[in-house]
Amino acid sequence: MIPVADPSAQVKALRPAIDAAIATVLDSGRYVLGAQVAAFESEFAAYLGTAWSAGVGNGTDALHIALRALNVGVGDEVIMPSMTATATGTAVLQCGATPVFVDLDASTRTMDPIAVERAVTARTKAIIAVHLYGQPCDLDALLAIGRTHNIPLIEDCAQSHGARYRGQRLGTFGVLACFSFYPTKNLGAIGDGGAVAGSDAALLTRVRLLREYGWSTRYHSTHEGWNSRLDELQAAILRVKLPHLDDDNARRRAHAARYQQQLQGRGLTLTLPVERADSEHVYHLYAVETPYREVLMRHLAARGVGSMVHYPLAIHQQLAFAPYAPAGGLPVTERLAQQTLSLPMYPQLTREQQEAACAAMLDFEEPR
Ligand SMILES: Cc1ncc(COP(=O)(O)O)c(C=O)c1O
DSSP, X not given: OBOSOOHHHHHHHTHHHHHHHHHHHHHHSOOBSSHHHHHHHHHHHHHHTSSEEEEESOHHHHHHHHHHHTTOOTTOEEXXXXXXXXXXXXXXXXXXXXXXXXXXXXXTOSBOHHHHHHHOOTTEEEEEEEOGGGOOOOHHHHHHHHXXXXXXXXXXXXXXXXXXXXXXXXTSXXXXXXXXXXXXXXXXXXXXXXXXXXXXXHHHHHHHHHTBTTEEETTEEOSOOOBOOOBHHHHHHHHHHGGGHHHHHHHHHHHHHHHHHHHTTSSOOOBOOOOOTTEEOOOSSEEEEOTTHHXXXXXXXXXXXXXXXXOSSOGGGSGGGGGGOOTTOOHHHHHHHHHEEEEOOOTTOOHHHHHHHHHHHHTOOOOO
């Protein structure tokens, strides 16, 4: 079966360097928040082109800590898309704040700025821009709304490591940016990991304090805090992988171009991804839309081609988030939840595997 994602393929390619990195950590005797984490934090910040990054336990914690660093709490509203990993909503609930879900632009599948503007109230404390599937949001418009209403923008870059908007890396536009290093991500660890990035030094101090018990110095908690630290092992492995991120993203983009060339205009009722102009999508996922999703998935599986759904339910459609479902629903989001289908997409996907996936797509007979 050709998988949708294959994190082990990359580990295999980098195995000697990863083994050496692991041995260095084992010998160091320091296993949490040590020299490897500090080095990764500065290398990752330099890669992004921002002042700092701070390692945390996972992407959900990165969002939670970023929101807390901006003092988001009970009674506050956070504007966000509903078509994203549940984690984005979870982080808002962890603060006791209210997620305010807005719809997407149907073409780019990122938050519709007009809907965001309409959702702003006196209680709005933050906007979370999720660069879904690796596609940059309409940052000019979102930042303009933030400036007008004095609301900070947080970027959720869990699916968009290395992507660019008008030549500039994602993660450098919002006041804070959050990353997940879950193994399948474009930059993935071999377990959980995450980071918050930013340019404001005072916010770095807050993020560091919040990730470790609210300590301002060891054993002195001056604030309420949590425990969300990055392991040395994960940081050391991320340091091996980071120099390959741009190459990996270029390979993902080449795979996307091949899907586009093979699947466009071939008589299937299929909506392929549309890249925002002046931007660089990094195809964490290659998500198409089809009204025949369930039959197509079975057809692909029978031909050894994996596919997955990201996501079968938008956040507001899930039980835990029912109190926050917008009254009129979110038509674009809900249609995407019914029709989206992710095809195999990872850097080491071979030409033969992709040809097989395309051939299976093209011999699908749509139900009448
Ligand atoms: C858009 C988005 N935000 C947040 C997260 C949460 O990251 P993690 O799984 O590392 O907590 C993920 C990954 O699952 C994600 O895809």
